[in-house]
Amino acid sequence: MVGRQALRLREKSRDREYSAPRFYEIAFELNRKSEVDFLVHCFKRFSRRPVRRVVDIACGTGPHLMRLADRGYEMSGLDLSPRNIQFLRERLARKGHKGELVVGDMSDFRLARPVDAAICMQDSQGHLLKTEQLVAHLQAVGRCLKRGGLYVFDRYMVSSWTNPARRWTWSKRRGRLIVRASFSALNDVDPVSQVFRERMTLEAIENGTRRLYRQTHLSRMIFPQELKTVVELAGGFEFVQWFFGFKPHQVLERSRHPIIMVVVLRKK
Ligand SMILES: C[S@@+](CC[C@H](N)C(=O)[O-])C[C@H]1O[C@@H](n2cnc3c(N)ncnc32)[C@H](O)[C@@H]1O
Structure with missing residues (x-):
């Protein structure tokens, strides 16, 4: 059961989460091009x-920020993990791109300059375990968006209650360098808090050396109608599609058994 104790453990282990950016970046280089094509389609x-x-x-x-920068967008990035931000800073610099990169919490942040669009990919909103955090997050995004601008994000969905866990x-x-990922x-869905566990293992083999990186963290699912209500509660956005x-x-x-929803909101 995922409860208070688990939440405390999460706080303790937070600074160790997402601390292998080099292996993560290689392992999760998956459908990024088509995701970015979709984002650009939404912007237009x-x-x-x-x-x-x-x-x-x-x-x-x-992965999305770099590709959008390559396509000519002026990019900013926010992440809680200082290692990710440092890794990305070096990545951007190698390509000669500029961008405002900030270590910060997505439920409480401000940007130096407002933006025309915001994205939040790979169910990252799931890291916000409580509804109040999600409301605060939407309000923070609203504050940094210009009127008429978009917020596009994806969320996992449950497609089976008998065995909701999925593994890849x-x-x-x-x-x-070879990275084997799982x-x-x-996992362990709490039906009331809607919180569950995600487990990630990255096994990196390079020049005969094997390194193993393991991470378990909590995530929260959200249902489509609930999400619409949370957006209403936060205020400032209209639902687009x-x-x-x-x-x-x-x-x-019109989708049968959807497992991911990609949501488009527009700043009023
Ligand atoms: C599943 S990864 C997705 C990263 C990237 N968007 C992608 O598509 O590969 C989730 C990211 O959320 C970040 N994160 C977790 N909690 C956060 C928070 N409260 N505020 C900002 N970033 C957070 C983690 O550091 C991690 O980089």
Whole structure:
């Protein structure tokens, strides 16, 4: 059961979370191009203002941020992990891109300059375990967005109650480095708090040396109608559309057994 004790443990282990950015970046280099294509489609189709400046919230090692910068967007990034931000700073500099990168909490942040769009990818909002944090987060995003600008994010969904947990394993190679990854979500779901465990293992093999990185953290699921209510509660946004996955034609209502919802909000 996920309860108070687990929440305390989470606080303690927070500084160790996402502390292997080099391996994470290689392992999770998955469908990023098509996700970024979808984001750009949303910016063009749904924004009421030209999108030039974008903030990537919980940007991690920057898979979306880097690609958007490559496509000419002025990027900012926010993440709780100082290691991720340092890793991304070096990544941006290597490509000659500039950007405001901030270590901070997505439920309470401000940016030096307002943006035309915000994104939050790979269910990163799930790290906010309480509704109040999610409301505060939406209000913080609203404060940094210009009127008519967009907020696009994805959230996992439960597609089965008999066995909600899902597990993936895969390998990626870059040069001499091989990263074997396994990731599982929706473990030990607490039906009341909607909090569950995610487990990630990255095994890196390079020049005959093996390194193992393990992380377990809590995440919270949200249901579509609940999400709409939370958005209403936070205020400042109009609901635009939601999709199953990163496919512009696949509206959530017409999807069978969706496992990810991608939500588009617009700042009023
Ligand atoms: C699943 S990773 C996703 C990273 C990136 N968006 C991607 O698509 O690869 C979640 C990220 O959220 C960050 N994070 C967790 N809690 C956060 C918080 N309260 N505020 C900001 N970032 C947070 C973690 O450091 C991690 O980089």
